[in-house]
Amino acid sequence: MDIVQFKQEVIEYSKTIGIDKIGFTSASTFDEMKNRLIRQQAHHYQSGFEEPDIEKRVNPSLLMDKPRSIISIAVAYPSKMKVRVVSKRGERRGIFCRASWGKDYHHILRERLQKLEEFIQARIPEAICKSMVDTGELVDRAVAQRAGIGWSGKNCSIITPEFGSYVYLGEMITSLPFEPDEPMEDRCGSCNKCVDVCPTGALIQGGQLDAQKCVAFLTQTKGFLAEQYREKLGNRLYGCDTCQTVCPENKGKDFHLHKEMEPDPEVAKPLLRPLLFIGNREFKEKFGPVSGSWRGKKPIQRNAIIALAHYKDETAVDDLIKVMTEDPRPVIRGTAAWALGKIGGEESLAALKQALQQEKDGEVIPEIEKGLSFIEQ
Incomplete structure (x- = not known):
C-alpha cells in the first residue's frame, strides 16, 4: 500500500x-x-x-x-x-472548567x-x-x-x-511509517498575560507549571485546602480557565461542533447550597457523566463551601452550621467552620463557639478557631 x-x-x-x-x-x-x-x-x-x-x-x-x-x-x-x-443572592453558583462541560x-x-x-x-x-x-x-x-x-x-x-x-x-x-508533519512554531512571542494573571503564580515561567500551586490541581485534592489558596478559588468547583480566557489566541474562539460536548448549565454551573447535602447516588446521576466528577463528591463539596465563603452568602449560614455540626467528614466540617467565620454574623459566632466546645477532631478544632478569629477581630 x-x-x-x-x-x-x-x-x-x-x-x-x-x-x-x-x-x-x-x-x-x-x-x-x-x-x-x-x-x-x-x-x-x-x-x-x-x-x-x-x-x-x-x-x-x-x-x-x-x-x-x-x-x-x-x-x-x-x-x-x-x-x-x-x-445571584440566595442562589449562588459554582463553576466547572470548560474542559468538564460536556x-x-x-x-x-x-x-x-x-x-x-x-x-x-x-x-x-x-x-x-x-x-x-x-x-x-x-x-x-x-x-x-x-x-x-x-x-x-x-x-x-x-x-x-x-x-x-x-x-x-x-x-x-x-507500527506504520507515516510521514511526520512539521511542528508549528511558537506564536506566544512576548505576550505574558497567562503568567501574569495566574491566580496562584503556578505558571513559574512560560511553559513551566508548578502543579502543586495550580488551581485546577488544587480543586481536585481531597484534604484541607491550604488557607493561602482558599480565597484564590473563587467560585471554582473543578478546574481553572484563567490562563485560557486571558489568552489573545482564544479571543472569539467558541465552537459547538459536537452535541455531546454541549454543557448542561445546571451541571456546569450548579447551585452551591444543594451540593452541600447531595447524596452519592444523586451526585453520580447528575455529575457522573462529566470528567470533573472523577475524584468523587468530596472535593466538589469542599470547594462549594469555600465558594459560599467567597460570596459571603449569609443565606447559606444555616446550611453551613448543619454541615459543621453533622457531617461525618473532618475536612467538610472544618471547611464549613472556616467559611462561617468568613461570612460572619451573630449566628455564625454563636454556632462556632458551641462547636468549639463539642468538636473532638484535632484537624477541625483549628478551623473553628480560625473562624472565630475572623469574627472576633
Missing part, C-alpha cells in the same frame, strides 16, 4: 468521525520534554496524578514494540454556554480513536496501534506539538490557530 496515499485517506476519514484536527509525528523519544520533566521533578512541581516513570512518558518504544509513528488528534470544545444561568472527554476521544484504529486495521490488518487519552503514559502536549497540531503555549496548553487552546488531545502509537 502507498503509505503517502493512505495517510491522506486517514486524514479524510478522521473528518467524518468528529476529529477536528489530526497530525503525524515520528515515534522517536521526546528529548526536550524529558529534560523539562526532569526539571519539574527536581523542583517537585508534579501533581502526583501523572505517570511517575519519566522514560515511559517520553519514549514510545517502551509502550509498544517497534513503533514507527504517532497520530495526534484534537477535538474542539465550546468556550461559551448557549443557555446561561446567573448567580460528556467526559476521555470517553469521547477514546471512541474516536477506536474508530480510527478500526479504519487503519481494516485496510492494513497487520498494523499495530495503541491509543491513549490524557491518562496514558505519553505527554499529550508534547505529541501534539511535534505533530503540528499547535504550539505549546506559555499557559502549558496546546494552542491551535483554528480553535485556540479549547481542544482535547489524544494520540495513537502505530
Whole structure:
C-alpha cells in the first residue's frame, strides 16, 4: 500500500468521525520534554496524578514494540454556554472548567480513536496501534506539538490557530511509517498575560507549571485546602480557565461542533447550597457523566463551601452550621467552620463557639478557631 496515499485517506476519514484536527509525528523519544520533566521533578512541581516513570512518558518504544509513528488528534470544545444561568443572592453558583462541560472527554476521544484504529486495521490488518487519552503514559502536549497540531503555549496548553487552546488531545502509537508533519512554531512571542494573571503564580515561567500551586490541581485534592489558596478559588468547583480566557489566541474562539460536548448549565454551573447535602447516588446521576466528577463528591463539596465563603452568602449560614455540626467528614466540617467565620454574623459566632466546645477532631478544632478569629477581630 502507498503509505503517502493512505495517510491522506486517514486524514479524510478522521473528518467524518468528529476529529477536528489530526497530525503525524515520528515515534522517536521526546528529548526536550524529558529534560523539562526532569526539571519539574527536581523542583517537585508534579501533581502526583501523572505517570511517575519519566522514560515511559517520553519514549514510545517502551509502550509498544517497534513503533514507527504517532497520530495526534484534537477535538474542539465550546468556550461559551448557549443557555446561561446567573448567580445571584440566595442562589449562588459554582463553576466547572470548560474542559468538564460536556460528556467526559476521555470517553469521547477514546471512541474516536477506536474508530480510527478500526479504519487503519481494516485496510492494513497487520498494523499495530495503541491509543491513549490524557491518562496514558505519553505527554499529550508534547505529541501534539511535534505533530503540528499547535504550539505549546506559555499557559502549558496546546494552542491551535483554528480553535485556540479549547481542544482535547489524544494520540495513537502505530507500527506504520507515516510521514511526520512539521511542528508549528511558537506564536506566544512576548505576550505574558497567562503568567501574569495566574491566580496562584503556578505558571513559574512560560511553559513551566508548578502543579502543586495550580488551581485546577488544587480543586481536585481531597484534604484541607491550604488557607493561602482558599480565597484564590473563587467560585471554582473543578478546574481553572484563567490562563485560557486571558489568552489573545482564544479571543472569539467558541465552537459547538459536537452535541455531546454541549454543557448542561445546571451541571456546569450548579447551585452551591444543594451540593452541600447531595447524596452519592444523586451526585453520580447528575455529575457522573462529566470528567470533573472523577475524584468523587468530596472535593466538589469542599470547594462549594469555600465558594459560599467567597460570596459571603449569609443565606447559606444555616446550611453551613448543619454541615459543621453533622457531617461525618473532618475536612467538610472544618471547611464549613472556616467559611462561617468568613461570612460572619451573630449566628455564625454563636454556632462556632458551641462547636468549639463539642468538636473532638484535632484537624477541625483549628478551623473553628480560625473562624472565630475572623469574627472576633
